[in-house]
Amino acid sequence: MDISLILSNILNPPVLFFFLGVTAVLVKSDLEIPAPIPKLFSLYLLFAIGFKGGVELIKSGITQEVILTLLAAISMACIVPLYTFFILKLRLDTYDAAAIAATYGSISAVTFITASAFLTELNIDFDGYMVAALALMESPAIIVGLILVNLFTVNEKREFAWSEVLQEAFLNSSVFLLVGSLLIGMLTGEHGWQVLEPFTQGLFYGVLTFFLLDMGLVAAKRIKDLQKTGLFLISFAILIPIVNAGIGLLIARFINMPQGDALLFSVLCASASYIAVPAAMRLTVPEANPSLYVSTALAVTFPFNIIVGIPLYLYGINLLWR
Numbered sequence: 432m433d434i435s436l437i438l439s440n441i442l443n444p445p446v447l448f449f450f451l452g453v454t455a456v457l458v459k460s461d462l463e464i465p466a467p468i469p470k471l472f473s474l475y476l477l478f479a480i481g482f483k484g485g486v487e488l489i490k491s492g493i494t495q496e497v498i499l500t501l502l503a504a505i506s507m508a509c510i511v512p513l514y515t516f517f518i519l520k521l522r523l524d525t526y527d528a529a530a531i532a533a534t535y536g537s538i539s540a541v542t543f544i545t546a547s548a549f550l551t552e553l554n555i556d557f558d559g560y561m562v563a564a565l566a567l568m569e570s571p572a573i574i575v576g577l578i579l580v581n582l583f584t585v586n587e588k589r590e591f592a593w594s595e596v597l598q599e600a601f602l603n604s605s606v607f608l609l610v611g612s613l614l615i616g617m618l619t620g621e622h623g624w625q626v627l628e629p630f631t632q633g634l635f636y637g638v639l640t641f642f643l644l645d646m647g648l649v650a651a652k653r654i655k656d657l658q659k660t661g662l663f664l665i666s667f668a669i670l671i672p673i674v675n676a677g678i679g680l681l682i683a684r685f686i687n688m689p690q691g692d693a694l695l696f697s698v699l700c701a702s703a704s705y706i707a708v709p710a711a712m713r714l715t716v717p718e719a720n721p722s723l724y725v726s727t728a729l730a731v732t733f734p735f736n737i738i739v740g741i742p743l744y745l746y747g748i749n750l751l752w753r
Contacts (some may be wrong), residue, residue, distance in 0.1 A: 445640040448643050452648040453648075479612075480565075485618075505568070509575055511535060550694060650733060656725070664723065698744060
């Protein structure tokens with residue numbers, strides 16, 4: 432693997448600020464970001480990436496390539512929780528296995544945005560409709576996770592308020608804002624982009640950098656939770672993203688995605704949710720231990736992907752597309 436790919440990723444300002452946040456916790460600095468600000472930045476990033484994706488989607492149109500990509504995205508969001516659940520069941524109970532499987536079947540929007548910034552830095556083009564794939568992969572894993580809990584706890588009476596489950600899966604703030612921004616971008620097109628470009632483009636990297644600084648602080652604080660998980664879950668949190676990304680790359684090659692789109696698709700397959708799915712699992716599967724599914728996704732998989740995973744997956748693309 433070309434070490435320059437890893438260096439070009441690590442030496443991006445947003446990733447370096449992630450390390451700065453981690454370092455602040457490790458050296459016991461009192462650096463902190465007030466709670467409402469990271470939430471605001473998260474909403475901004477979803478809005479900006481969704482709006483830009485909608486503008487680009489209306490330019491490209493709904494082609495066969497777009498449809499195949501979106502179908503592949505939904506399929507992976509449903510399939511990943513299935514096989515990861517049975518792997519996790521080797522060491523964990525049904526509740527924890529289902530919650531973690533749902534977490535890894537869903538996606539991390541910030542990892543996707545970081546990969547987009549990496550591609551932009553390397554001048555590799557990618558299509559805006561990948562944001563639609565991002566939006567479609569957020570929710571199905573939650574539904575699959577709950578179905579798995581129902582199937583494998585047949586001796587216990589469990590009643591879900593499915594209306595609440597579906598609302599949490601499809602109408603949570605991140606999904607709602609992302610899809611809404613995508614639709615508004617499609618409706619307003621190039622004119623809308625010109626009007627909002629100073630806000631959606633000019634501020635984007637600064638906000639991403641500040642948000643990753645906060646993510647570094649949060650991830651470092653979650654490291655201590657990993658002492659409870661043992662080597663099994665730590666290994667899982669590193670190896671499963673590589674496996675998922677590999678499957679994603681094979682699918683991308685089969686349907687002939689451009690290289691930039693293939694990287695974003697593989698990153699979606701490899702990432703794990705630490706916002707939407709944990710919120711849904713706390714509501715519907717209170718028996719699952721949040722420290723397991725949050726710490727593995729946030730303290731292991733997220734930093735692995737943004738530091739090593741993204742350039743590793745691009746290296747795989749360079750080999751497969753050669």
